[in-house]
Amino acid sequence: MRLSKLFTKTLREAPADEASKNAQFLIRGGFISKVMAGVYEYMPLGWRVLDKINNIIREEMNAVGGQELFMSVFQNKDIWSATERWDGAKEVMYQFKDSSGKELGLGFTHEEPLTAAAQHFISSYKDLPKAVYQIQTKFRREERAKSGLLRGREFLMKDLYSFHADQEDLDRYYEEVAVAYDKIFKRVGVKALRTSASGGLFSKYSDEFQVLADVGEDLIYVCSECGYAENKEIHAEGGSKCPKCGHGFTEEKSIEVGNIFKLGTKFSSALGLDFTDEAGAKKPVIMASYGIGPGRLMATAVEVSNDERGIIWPETIAPYRVHLVLLDEQGARSKEQEVANKIYEDLSKKGIDVLYDDRQDKTAGEKFADADLLGCPVRLVVSKRTLEKDQVEIKMRNKKEVAFASLKDLLSQLP
């Protein structure tokens, strides 16, 4: 993509009411645009990052047998009344009446409708286990939405749901998904700690995946010896010593990027999702649910990987791998432009993502500042000075050193 053609421009300032670093950098870089408190639009650069995150999530969900589907935003009051959650959900769920007077909610989670849909398809032990997931926009009433993409009123969510015949199978799959979650966070480039939490409906515990960060809204307790982590609620119930090895805890602030829950039979019992076991007995299906917020994950990557000049994207989710800067004092048809154009075309043909700063009306200082703000991993510079030696300057966004590659060997020397 040529910067001269890109829909967005970098901005000098983010809105005054944006305190969080992720919103500041993402808005200034033109990755996102603010609609209202807690509601953002993904501009083309931001959508590229999100798409890469979503595809990493898809690959790992498919690898554990998850089948992708796409539920509706509108949800029926009836099924939420059946699980006795409609009234309790009022605080977080946008609920309203349609023109016929029927009450609807905007989905913030999909246990009820998916359990209802599964009744068409699950009736025997032979139909189990099953796992389905979606990546979808969800809605949540948030009184104080002030953390950029970390806490929104409208946000993307990956939610996986699994269906099992017995607890042993649920436990096995739950651990399989926990491993897939570890892989996702590693691939996205953030270090997430599996953290014991309360809130499971079936077993006493659930698990959260927490990324240590100054701006985190959560408090977790990490054992300095064995790495075991637990959240505030679990910590309040337990002692001051790690239950695994007896050592002490360190209190840390963190951002929750994922969570996994054993739901047991709460939803299947309430909505009548039964199956017939091998002996012919009717039993409620055992369920679990597993969430990741792709937008929150993007924001977390920004919060934990930046410097005063801008974002430092992990390579796997960078909008472009290479940011190619043309410094072109003579304007159009210069040798520099000719070489930079050729590099842009050659790398693009090789399937390498390149953001090409071909703008004619920007100074070298402005171009370097934008490259640092946008945060692509590799910066290439083509200028009169580099061409005197038939070279291209190479700098990694996360390093200080500058190196040079000969024009001929650029592709093989590209980090």
Add this chain to the structure above:
Amino acid sequence: MRLSKLFTKTLREAPADEASKNAQFLIRGGFISKVMAGVYEYMPLGWRVLDKINNIIREEMNAVGGQELFMSVFQNKDIWSATERWDGAKEVMYQFKDSSGKELGLGFTHEEPLTAAAQHFISSYKDLPKAVYQIQTKFRREERAKSGLLRGREFLMKDLYSFHADQEDLDRYYEEVAVAYDKIFKRVGVKALRTSASGGLFSKYSDEFQVLADVGEDLIYVCSECGYAENKEIHAEGGSKCPKCGHGFTEEKSIEVGNIFKLGTKFSSALGLDFTDEAGAKKPVIMASYGIGPGRLMATAVEVSNDERGIIWPETIAPYRVHLVLLDEQGARSKEQEVANKIYEDLSKKGIDVLYDDRQDKTAGEKFADADLLGCPVRLVVSKRTLEKDQVEIKMRNKKEVAFASLKDLLSQLP
């Protein structure tokens, strides 16, 4: 995908209140599931079809320079008031107050928020032209939602918006997108007629893309000589003769699968999206918008391509290219199963989509009925009878004849 593992099953009956063929076949096939009138969930098979349609659309939108982004569902009353559309939109827009008393709408189109966002990025003729698009869930009040995916209260929409410095550039790009639309509909496998329509805000005319179908809600007039088509409103204004060649019209029912509008400066003037031209004068940006409903397109493909037994998917959007049927009288570990397993693995390795009916508890009749209902283009059958001659039976969903290929040459003989 093995049918024994697929989340969904085919159903004997669709809900009694579903009159449309698309809803009947898509629900019975397990492609979609009904939540309430006009609201459907895409189950894994349906999501695969939709994903293929979306990707065809993406390729053609990218080819005309469209940059993908993702706007928000929540929209501000303020900007809709600025264009004087808030009150008029009440009939089609879900509008409600959030907990702070602020009025919000659920987006059914995105001219206002996109024009507002573009103000950050467009200020000079050098920033033009630009084109951006999204594929996103939209919402629309529909009193009588009874046509399956053809008319929903919640539905996917691809909306492209373009920004221009002058009308000449707008006209050029508008025609470029019209050609891209033709390509999309051809690739998806439906025959769409570009149809003159009223409703343009800038020029007098807009264009609709209409697919002839008995169940269409629209009436269009097609010249039997030159193929020129116009909609009801244009026809009422014009004469009974084709304006291009003077011949008569045939009245046809049709489904609108896309539309393109020249918006002119309505939105840019109201919301202050100006640019400075080469002479230094300030002017409002000229805009156009271009819509396609991917879900409606999926439904249209079903409406125009089916028989009494089920769907006949165009190859480009079929959930799977091959439906492999194992007829296995001896049960597990038979020669038939061994051969079918190997075909499934071999074709999958070659990157061919295969839906493999490996179910043990279904009769041949049930398996053939499901293959016809699901509508994949190529049906392969492995049975005791075919293996006696080391063959596989091949039948195309859209033909009656049955052919045979030797096991060795299956891949090269696959249609």
